Amino acid sequence: SQRTLVLLKPDAVRRGLTGEIISRIERKAGWQITALELRTLERATLEQHYGEHVGKPFYEPLVEFMSSGPVVALIVEGERVIEGVRALAGPTDPIAAAPGSIRGDYGVIVRENLIHASDSEESAEREVKIFFPGRV
Ligand code: GTP
Ligand code: MG
Numbered sequence: 001s002q003r004t005l006v007l008l009k010p011d012a013v014r015r016g017l018t019g020e021i022i023s024r025i026e027r028k029a030g031w032q033i034t035a036l037e038l039r040t041l042e043r044a045t046l047e048q049h050y051g052e053h054v055g056k057p058f059y060e061p062l063v064e065f066m067s068s069g070p071v072v073a074l075i076v077e078g079e080r081v082i083e084g085v086r087a088l089a090g091p092t093d094p095i096a097a098a099p100g101s102i103r104g105d106y107g108v109i110v111r112e113n114l115i116h117a118s119d120s121e122e123s124a125e126r127e128v129k130i131f132f133p134g135r136v
Contacts, residue, residue: 002080025076036072
């Protein structure tokens with residue numbers, strides 16, 4: 001099985017949607033939440049996490065937004081969980097995301113799209129180390 005790093009972004013926390021989003025993840029058969037923490041992210045942490053986007057026009061506003069309030073960071077483990085959580089989330093642009101997906105049901109703005117989930121096994125291992133350095 002796989003593990004993935006999920007962030008419920010500051011908009012999800014501010015709007016009181018963390019329970020709703022976590023419920024959708026929890027209801028999937030065979031998936032387990034194995035770590036969960038509420039915390040406000042430092043710029044340095046975000047620069048590591050979003051290293052691939054440094055220098056892009058949306059990078060600065062993204063870091064500003066992602067450090068604007070607490071996020072909920074989770075590790076989720078289970079069968080095909082990397083692809084699976086991204087399918088629950090929907091595409092990056094919430095208006096392009098189908099109703100029924102997390103972004104499709106609750107999002108409008110590209111930046112404030114509620115949830116991050118690792119996009120590959122390599123990203124998942126890299127991101128788990130950033131947010132939960134104690135985890136093997
Ligand atoms: P994450 O799970 O957060 O990594 O989202 P993603 O994998 O769907 O998108 P990506 O990694 O390409 O971009 C990271 C985040 O930057 C997105 O979730 C958006 O919040 C933001 N972002 C990406 N592309 C754009 C863009 O073109 N404009 C703006 N304003 N924000 C963007
Ligand atoms: Mg991404």
